[in-house]
Amino acid sequence: xxxxxxxxxxxxxxxxxxxxxxxxxxxxxxxxxxxxxxxxxxxxxxxxxxxxxxxxxxxxxxxxxxxxxxxxxxxxxxxxxxxxxxxxxxxxxxxxxxxxxxxxxxxxxxxxxxxxxxxxxxxxxxxxxxxxxxxxxxxxxxxxxxxxxxxxxxxxxxxxxxxxxxxxxxxxxxxxxxxxxxxxxxxxxxxxxxxxxxxxxxxxxxxxxxxxxxxxxxxxxxxxxxxxxxxxxxxxxxxxxxxxxxxxxxxxxxxxxxxxxxxxxxxxxxxxx
Numbered sequence: 001x002x003x004x005x006x007x008x009x010x011x012x013x014x015x016x017x018x019x020x021x022x023x024x025x026x027x028x029x030x031x032x033x034x035x036x037x038x039x040x041x042x043x044x045x046x047x048x049x050x051x052x053x054x055x056x057x058x059x060x061x062x063x064x065x066x067x068x069x070x071x072x073x074x075x076x077x078x079x080x081x082x083x084x085x086x087x088x089x090x091x092x093x094x095x096x097x098x099x100x101x102x103x104x105x106x107x108x109x110x111x112x113x114x115x116x117x118x119x120x121x122x123x124x125x126x127x128x129x130x131x132x133x134x135x136x137x138x139x140x141x142x143x144x145x146x147x148x149x150x151x152x153x154x155x156x157x158x159x160x161x162x163x164x165x166x167x168x169x170x171x172x173x174x175x176x177x178x179x180x181x182x183x184x185x186x187x188x189x190x191x192x193x194x195x196x197x198x199x200x201x202x203x204x205x206x207x208x209x210x211x212x213x214x215x216x217x218x219x220x221x222x223x224x225x226x227x228x229x230x231x232x233x234x235x236x237x238x239x240x241x242x243x244x245x246x247x248x249x250x251x252x253x254x255x256x257x258x259x260x261x262x263x264x265x266x267x268x269x270x271x272x273x
Contacts, residue, residue: 013221014249016221024060027141048071050072055067056201063128077175093112095112118183140214152224159204177209186213191209
């Protein structure tokens with residue numbers, strides 16, 4: 001399936017996939033606030049009920065979906081994504097306290113108070129590899145390993161400095177921490193995911209998540225590329241060059257050049273000791 005994103009965007013995306021070894025597709029989440037946009041989307045219509053994090057996992061493996069509220073199985077994601085109203089039991093902390101997640105009701109209530117959910121109900125959504133979307137998404141979700149997350153953050157800080165909106169609690173990891181919160185604050189967030197999504201989606205133990213509003217993605221990609229020569233060892237640069245060639249790209253990779261003054265990076269330094 002081919003989306004209608006611009007050629008310039010697709011080249012940027014190929015550069016990011018070259019610079020960072022990702023084992024999953026970058027996922028775009030698009031909120032449709034009228035059913036007309038949902039109907040004209042060429043993405044596959046889901047017939048079954050799924051958790052939102054499973055939708056993200058399916059998209060991360062290359063299959064784009066479009067969904068309505070009837071497709072959402074998990075009450076947590078329905079709440080986070082504006083489908084259902086937030087009730088008193090949740091905001092009071094009783095819901096999470098009753099699950100044994102916090103030492104007392106006050107702590108549970110403080111966590112619930114700081115969770116940011118969509119304040120407007122979408123008519124439908126698209127959850128797809130970002131390159132399959134016909135129009136830009138609202139939120140970008142990456143499920144990646146720790147090293148890749150470091151590189152994304154280095155790309156972010158190259159342009160924006162310290163990320164000042166990062167908050168996580170280990171609950172509602174995909175729906176809230178990676179999707180609704182970045183959308184509401186219009187800034188990047190990190191998630192260590194949550195027990196439910198790690199169990200149901202079987203993410204790798206080493207995988208974590210980064211979510212950011214779409215308008216930041218191009219600058220983050222640029223930052224990743226601008227910091228490539230300074231931060232990567234030659235061993236990794238050789239693999240980057242191979243991936244870039246496969247995409248028909250030249251990223252200007254320079255061997256023997258990084259800020260830790262070693263052509264092979266830390267690995268060589270350890271070998272010499």
